[in-house]
Every structure is written in C-alpha cells, then in structure tokens.
Amino acid sequence: MFFSIFRDIKIAFQNFYRNIGLFLVTIIIIILALFSINLLIVLNILTNASIDVIKKKIDISVYFKPETSQDQVFSIKSRLEVLPEVENVQFLQKKDALLWFQKKHKDDPKILEALQELDDNPLGDSLIIQAKKIKDYKTILNILDERQYKNFIYDKDFGDYENFIDQLNLSSNKAQQITLIISIIFIFIGILVIFNTVKITIHTRREEIGIMKLVGATNWFIKIPFILETIICGIFAFSFCIILFYPFLYIIQPLISGFLEDYNFNIVSYFNRHFLQIFGWQFVFIVILSIISSILAIKKYLKV
Amino acid sequence: MILFKNVTKIYSSNSTALKNINLHIEPGEFVSIVGQSGAGKTTLIKLLIAEEKATEGEIIIGGWNITNIFEQEIPTLRRQIGVVFQDFKLLPKKTVFENVAFALEVIGASSQKIKKIIPQVLKIVGLEEKANYFPEYLSGGEKQRVVIARSLSHRPKLLIADEPTGNLDSINVQEIINLLLKINQFKTTVVLVTHNREIVNTLKKRVITLDRGIIVGDQSKGRYVI
Secondary structure, three states: OHHHHHHHHHHHHHHHHHOHHHHHHHHHHHHHHHHHHHHHHHHHHHHHHHHHHHHHOOOEEEEEOOOOOHHHHHHHHHHHHOOOOEEEEEEEOHHHHHHHHHHHOOOOHHHHHHHHHOOOOOOOOEEEEEEOOOOHHHHHHHHHOOHHHHOOEEEEOOHHHHHHHHHHHHHHHHHHHHHHHHHHHHHHHHHHHHHHHHHHHHHHOHHHHHHHHHHOOOHHHHHHHHHHHHHHHHHHHHHHHHHHHHHHHHHHHHHHHHHOOOOOOOHHHHHHHOHHHHHHHHHHHHHHHHHHHHHHHHHHHHOO | OEEEEEEEEEEEOOEEEEEEEEEEEOOOOEEEEEOOOOOOHHHHHHHHOOOOOOOEEEEEEOOEEOOOOOHHHHHHHHHOEEEEEOOOOOOOOOOHHHHHHHHHHOOOOOHHHHHHHHHHHHHHOOOHHHOOOOHHHOOHHHHHHHHHHHHHHOOOOEEEEEOOOOOOOHHHHHHHHHHHHHHHHOOOEEEEEEOOHHHHHHHOOEEEEEEOOEEEEEEOOOOOOO
C-alpha cells in the first residue's frame, strides 16, 4: 500500500515535470482565480476597517452644569467605567470642555455665535465616553437619562450621531452583503474556470488514458496519479499566488495608510495574523477542487 | 485456449462486423488472421480484449467465459494478454524503460522485480541501449519493438498483434515477425492480424481468412488466398 502510494506520488511528480507546458496554463488560471478572491478579501477588510475608523470617532460628550462639583462628576465617571459596554471615559475640565465643545461644533456658526455672546463659560466639567460597540451607546444614554443625573447634566451631544450611526450600520451591512454576493460569484467563476482547465488538461491526455486501460490498468491505478498531478498543480498555483500576493500587499500598504489616517492599520500584518484563516481554507478548497475536477474529467476517458 | 462459439457482432442495423464465428485456437499456436479492410479482423481482436462485447454467442479464453465480462474484470483479463498495435500506443511522456515497466506496475510488480525483468526483455527486442529514450526519438521499428517488449514483460499466455507491421519498412517487418516467432517458441499463443500477403505466405502457420465478417478459410499451414 505505502509502496504504491510512494510510487504514485513519484509518478505524479514525474508527469507534472514532463507535462509542465500543459500544466503551466492550469497554474496560471488557478493563480488568477485565487488572486481575484484574495483581492476581494482585501476589499472586504478595507471596508470593515473604514467602518471601524468611523465608529471609533464616535463618542458621547456629556457637559455638566457649572454648579456640578468635580466629586459628583467623578462619581458618575466611576459608575460608567464599570459598565461592560464602556470602552473608555475621559474627564475634561471646564476650560477644556469649552474647547472640546467648540471643536465639535466648528461647522455650526449659530452655536459658536451663541457661545461668543456669553461672557462666561456656560459649561462645567465634561466626560467623553466611548462605547465598545455602536449598539452600546443606547444603554449608556439610558443610564445618563436616569433622574438622578438630570440635574447635573447641561447637555449631551450624541443625538446628532444617532441618525448617522443607523445609516452607517445600514451601509456597513449592505457593504458586507454585496461583498458576500461578489465573493460567491467570484468563487463560482473560479470553480468553473479551474474545473474546465483541468478538464482540458486531461482531455489532451485522453489517448494516454486509453493506452493505460488497454495495458490492463484499473481505473484507480490510472486516476490516482492524475488526481495527484492536479493537486500538485493546485499547490504550486496556491504557493505562487501567496508569493505574488505579499509583494502586492506591500505595494498597496502606503495607499491604505494614507486612506486610513490615524488608524494605524497594516494590511500585511493583518494577513500575517490571519494567515491560516485566509489561506488555510483556500488550500483546502483548491485540494478538494483538484480532486473533484480531475475525477470528473477523467471519468469520460476510462470507458475503453 | 481461445474459443468462439457462434459469435456475432452487430454495431448497428446496417453494420454487422462478425457473423456466426466459430473458432478454436489451441495454447501455443501461431495463428494469422487475414482479410481485407472491413473483414472483421479488428472487431475480433476487440472482442478478445473486451473492448467490445459480442452481440450473440460465447467467447472463452483460457477457460474464462468473457462473453458478459464485468467492467471491473476487464483489467484482469487484459493483464493476461499482450497486445501489439499498429499505431504502437506508447505513452509519449514515458521512456522506453518506463513504458515497459508500466505493464508490470499495473500487475503490482515490485520495483526490484521490474528492475530485474526489463533489461532482460529489452535485450530480447534489441533495445537495451535505448532504455532511457522517449518514444519520439525512436524509429517505427524500434517503437514496435518497445510495444512487443511491453506486451512480453508480464509473460502473457496470449499475444495479439494487430497489424504490427502496418507502419514499418520491409527490414523492420521481418525483424518484428522473427520476434513474434521467437515469442511463440516459448509456448506463447500468438494471434497475428495482418493483410500482408508476403508475411503470411512465408510463415507457413495456421491461417484463418475472414471476409465480410465470416470465416471463409481455416488452414493449418495456409496461405493468403484472398
């Protein structure tokens, strides 16, 4: 048994080497199919990263009335910090709170004008709260709306975001659905293209299969080297795809850095961290596809 | 022993290749099957190697009734028969050594056995120097000798040669025929299908003549009469 497998592998590698011209086309086609799928993965990652960037810019600014003491603000801060939904709570003093408020409303001349008309800073100390997830903001807001805090809070500026977040979530879900559909179409096209290429490769060698049958080879004796050759071909293409894809990632990294400023996102590191998840299934997929397509393609020529 | 009992092969309603063939070939015999193109010679060979199935009648080879042979039994049958084809049927991406070795690999021979047998077989056909050549670098005669070596390697009891000299020049024709006679001397039954009158007449062996799917002559030391 082991002897036979060893011999089959040896024959498969020998045939692969001797028919390299024929396999080259198959390898190129598989590389292109895998490259396209990986390109789509990059697009998906970038879409998610962009949405994350926007989500990270969202926070709740809570402006307290000037008469609220720092102890009261700190006690509210402590309560918020222990909530599982809260990522971070930042304390701003009265003066900084005004600057923060002005910065946040820099595009709203009416608010800025109203502030200028006032001699004193109407704001007290403030808290800037960031939630772990977008949906967690609602929980935090509900807590801040409790009666016990109403007397201390001058204003909360989350209301402007609510509409935006709903739209963002909607767009994010739509983007993911579109990527999924495109991925399925690409994978389907990839399967068809790879299957047909394997079919053509085996069709070219149909006479060889006929001769093997006439000499008395069983179907599996003929099939196994052909399946192994296709797997070798797939693995070669898969390896070349990775070899070509990493330089591509290095090339696009500066563009991504420019696009996702302040986010410190590195696509190469992302692929390194998720190497097995991204390429592992591609490897399994290509091996299974090689086995199925070669078995189906060879079947027709075994009836001699 | 090969036995054909009332064998008929019909491909379609207007194409009957063989009609009611009765034939008996003893072990170790050298039989030439002659006839013009379309006489049914190749169909007869196809029935022997189960490439086709008889429409009617029975075919028995070495006591094995192959008339209704199962698909999975065909490789076992073919491993016991050596076949030499007019168009050689060599595996183009395998060397002479590997082509001959293939017939042994399919019967599950060990590498050691293969390494031992092949040089001997190649010596018989005079190709020991060309073991590492690919078929494209061989002449027609040499290719046919590789085919004979391949069909001999697993020591079949029956060797079928279907127009083995059809693509060869006169010198090579004689060499191949001499090889077939040599193989027959080792008690291997040889069935030679040919329409080469000269060969048949010089062999002075049994000749079965086919014409339009019917046996029209069967002589123990026959001549090409059509």
